[in-house]
Structures are given as structure tokens and as C-alpha cells.
Amino acid sequence: MAPPTSVFRAGATALITGSASGVGLAVAKLCASHSMNVILVDNNSSKLDEAKSTLSSSSKGSVDIHSMDVASLSDWSDLKSSVEKSGKKLDFLHLNAGVGLNGSWTDNAYFHKIFDVNLFGVINGINTFFPHFDNNSGEQKAIIVTGSKQGITNPPGNPAYNASKSAVKTIAEHLSFDLTKSSPSTSVHLLVPGWTFTGMTGGGKTASKPDGAWAPEQVADYLYQKMGEGKFYAICPDNDVDWETDRKRMTWTMGDVVYERLPQSRWRDEYKEEATKTMDAMNHGAKQAD
Structure with missing residues (x-):
């Protein structure tokens, strides 16, 4: 059986959410470096344009962008129609989009926003594109879900975020188990970054990467390494931990x-x-x- 990394091949199609910057963009660059066709999905239109320009200058595959809200199932339906009308079928799906808000126990909007994006952004993506990955015994395909160490160790301070990422971990584990039986050529991987210098974790507040943090490209490289080892869990260290x-x-x-x-x-x-x-x-x- 081919290793999971064989999904990184010329002509294969990758769709990555939250890919206008940070880890999502780094994984998109990894895909583009293997001449894959890349579909960038984000809710930041201006950043998407920048990301497309960056990838198009060096990629041999196509680069398309879609601005959408991953919490909206209708937006996902529109995206699927767009992908399939172009004659493409996904080989690589990275459900990476997330938010890291803070709120109190009386702030219902805080809980809803985090769960709508972090959890249902993943569930919506799986619901929408599952047929592209199920019953696959041909060329290698892969689904990547971005989790968080906070969803595993559950530190105090942000209950909604921790709970959303804990649920994401559970969903990814079940998806892996089920697809192992129904789709032996589709692998599933939980990517858990460590301290990473991105817009979500401090990249917008300081101009240079702290010594303890990894760059997003290091996270993408670690994902590739763990996929090459056939691992489900890609729990990244950083320069401090x-x-x-x-x-x-x-x-x-x-x-x-x-x-x-x-x-x-x-x-x-x-x-x-x-x-x-x-x-x-x-x-x-x-x-x-x-």
C-alpha cells in the first residue's frame, strides 16, 4: 500500500480552509511544491488574493481561491458545486480554519462563534466532501484536521476553545477508524501545532517570530514527516516544548x-x-x- 505522503503528487487537488495565512498557507505551499492543484479557502478576501499571488508565482499546478464562512453549510454547498463544475474531485482536504476568542460563562455568543467555526467548520467540510474520499481503493487521498494541544491537556482559561478542539479530536479519530474500513486508500491525520507564529497566536502583535515558536512552514514539514511515518497524530513540538x-x-x-x-x-x-x-x-x- 502506498504511504500517505503519495497524496502529494502532480495533478492531485488539495483544498485547505484557513489558508490565507499561517499554517494553512504553509500547507498550501507544501502542496504547491508537489505541483498539486490548490484551492485556498478563507474569509479574508484580501489575504486570499495575496496568498494566490504567492503560490501562483512558483506553482506548476492551478491555484483557485474561495472566500467563504466555514460555519455556513450553504457556503460549503456552493463551494462543492464550484469544485465539481470545474471537473475536479478532491484528493487532499485540510480542515484548518479556526478562531481563538475569549469570553465569559455568560457570553453565549462566544461559545457559539467558537463552536460554529472550530467544530462545525470541520463537520461541514466532512459532510460536504465525504463522497470524494469514501470507497477509495485507488490512488492515495488524505484528510487533515487541525486540532490543538488545548483540546488534549485542557488548561484553564478558555473553555469554549478547549471544548471545540477536544470535539474536533474525537471527530477526527472516528473518521480515521471508519475510513480505514471503507476507504483503505484514504488516510486521516490530526495535526496539532505547538506554539506557532501566526496571526492567530501573536503574529499580528509582533513583527518577528519569538525564539520559542515554530514558523508555520515547520509545522507543515512536521505534518509531512508524520504522514510519511503513517501516523494519525502529528503533535508538533516547538522550540520551548x-x-x-x-x-x-x-x-x-x-x-x-x-x-x-x-x-x-x-x-x-x-x-x-x-x-x-x-x-x-x-x-x-x-x-x-x-
Whole structure:
């Protein structure tokens, strides 16, 4: 069976949401570097024009743009009609668009906006283009869903965002399981960036990338690496947090359930000493295993 990275091939068609900048644009550049036809989707028309100009100057494949709201199912229907009228069928779908708002427990609009974009933006994309990927036993296809470490470790501070990304993780896991059975030549991958210098995570507030952050292109390269290894989870480190640290944080979070601790215990004063000792011990064990 061909590796998932064989989807990156000349003439294949890639559609990427949230692709006018940041990680989405970096993945679009990765696709374009393999001479794929690229469809850029975003709600920022001016940035889309810039992105198209950037890709068109170096890509051997076609570059099309669509300005739309991923929370709108009717917009997705229009997009599907446009894609299929042009005679194309998707080989690569990256559901990447997201928002990171803040709000309070009484702010209903905050919860709706985040879930409408972060979760239903993914669900709408799957609902719309699922027929392009199901029952596929021919050339390799792939669906990428962008998650977040906050949807796994669930730190305090932004419940709607964390919950939306936790739901996205669950959806992607189910999609992978089901398509493994019905569509053996379609792979699914959950891309989880670390600290990345983008407009959503601080790129608009400072002119230069902080030392601890990765560039979006590094995230795209890591996705390609993990796809080449046949991995579902592409959980990116960054220059401040390595993979071992991520593993310890995720393991501790699951321990809240297994050991019946209070939720979000890593940030509670009464568990700080235990958390520190446990993570130090895990780190020591990992070094011995090496």
C-alpha cells in the first residue's frame, strides 16, 4: 500500500480552509511544491488574493481561491458545486480554519462563534466532501484536521476553545477508524501545532517570530514527516516544548480520570507537588529507557 505522503503528487487537488495565512498557507505551499492543484479557502478576501499571488508565482499546478464562512453549510454547498463544475474531485482536504476568542460563562455568543467555526467548520467540510474520499481503493487521498494541544491537556482559561478542539479530536479519530474500513486508500491525520507564529497566536502583535515558536512552514514539514511515518497524530513540538514534555502533560491529564483527581489538577495548588514529582519521575524513566 502506498504511504500517505503519495497524496502529494502532480495533478492531485488539495483544498485547505484557513489558508490565507499561517499554517494553512504553509500547507498550501507544501502542496504547491508537489505541483498539486490548490484551492485556498478563507474569509479574508484580501489575504486570499495575496496568498494566490504567492503560490501562483512558483506553482506548476492551478491555484483557485474561495472566500467563504466555514460555519455556513450553504457556503460549503456552493463551494462543492464550484469544485465539481470545474471537473475536479478532491484528493487532499485540510480542515484548518479556526478562531481563538475569549469570553465569559455568560457570553453565549462566544461559545457559539467558537463552536460554529472550530467544530462545525470541520463537520461541514466532512459532510460536504465525504463522497470524494469514501470507497477509495485507488490512488492515495488524505484528510487533515487541525486540532490543538488545548483540546488534549485542557488548561484553564478558555473553555469554549478547549471544548471545540477536544470535539474536533474525537471527530477526527472516528473518521480515521471508519475510513480505514471503507476507504483503505484514504488516510486521516490530526495535526496539532505547538506554539506557532501566526496571526492567530501573536503574529499580528509582533513583527518577528519569538525564539520559542515554530514558523508555520515547520509545522507543515512536521505534518509531512508524520504522514510519511503513517501516523494519525502529528503533535508538533516547538522550540520551548519538546515531545517528552508533551507526553508527560497529556499523560497527567488522563490521570485525572484514571486516578479520580479533581479536573485540571495540574493547575490546582493541592496537586502541584504531586504533579511535579510524577512528571520528574516520568522523565527519569524515559531517560532510563533510552
